[in-house]
Amino acid sequence: MSFVSVGTVHANEYEAELKSFAEDVKGWIGDPVVIDAVKMQNEKNASLGQADIDELDKQWRAETSAATQPMIDEVLGRDLSSFLKQKSEESEGLITEIFVMDNKGLNVGQSGITSDYWQGDEAKWQETYSAGKDAIHLGDVELDESTQTYQSQLSLPVVDAADGSVIGAVTVGINVELLQ
Known part of the structure; x- marks a missing residue:
């Protein structure tokens, strides 16, 4: 693979590989540990308003x-x-970060510390959670200064297989240099 050395590479250059990887992610985000945690937080936070979230x-x-x-x-x-x-x-090394969000865009679980707790104001949540069970959001490929790798964020809705409803979303950071 070749990489642009300066600036931002648009995710569409890796769209096919990212969408293929999305199928793998869909397989494990249906795990009961994911579904149960999201459902529990959705119930716990049902009464939160925007001021509480902020x-x-x-x-x-x-x-x-x-x-x-x-x-x-x-x-x-x-x-x-x-x-x-x-x-x-x-x-x-392919996955650089993972975080799962609830129906308000709040983190439910994550592989490492995120800079913020509320993702609900960002495209990764808005274009997946609200867009239906087949939605996919691909972030631009950018050079991550901390790891010096080119990364893209792949975001998908978390779907409860019991009734097909979208209950949350997941974002997976992917080192595109390791995509095959």
Whole structure:
């Protein structure tokens, strides 16, 4: 594969490979550990309004640079986060990050710390959760400064197989240099 050395490469250059990988992701996001965690958080947060969501996001952002991180630690300590970390590790560098969001765009579980807790204002959630069970969102391919790899985010709805309803969304960061 060849790579552009400067600027942003658009995801469509890897669209076929990313969509093929999406089929693998669909296989494991239907796992009960994912579905049950999303459903539980949807029920728990059903009464949250936008002000509550903004406050939770503000708390998360503050914790990312704090010495103590109780909210972040709680999310990273969930079974779902362990499951996502395992999927990332099994990918041998192909998956750079994974996070699952609920029906409000709040993180339910993740493979590592995200910069924010609320994804509901971003295309990765808006163009998957609200767009139906067959939706797919591909982010631009960009050079990740921290890892010096070219990455794209693949986002899909999380679908409850029991009734076919969209209950959340997942975003998977993919090192496009390792796509086959």
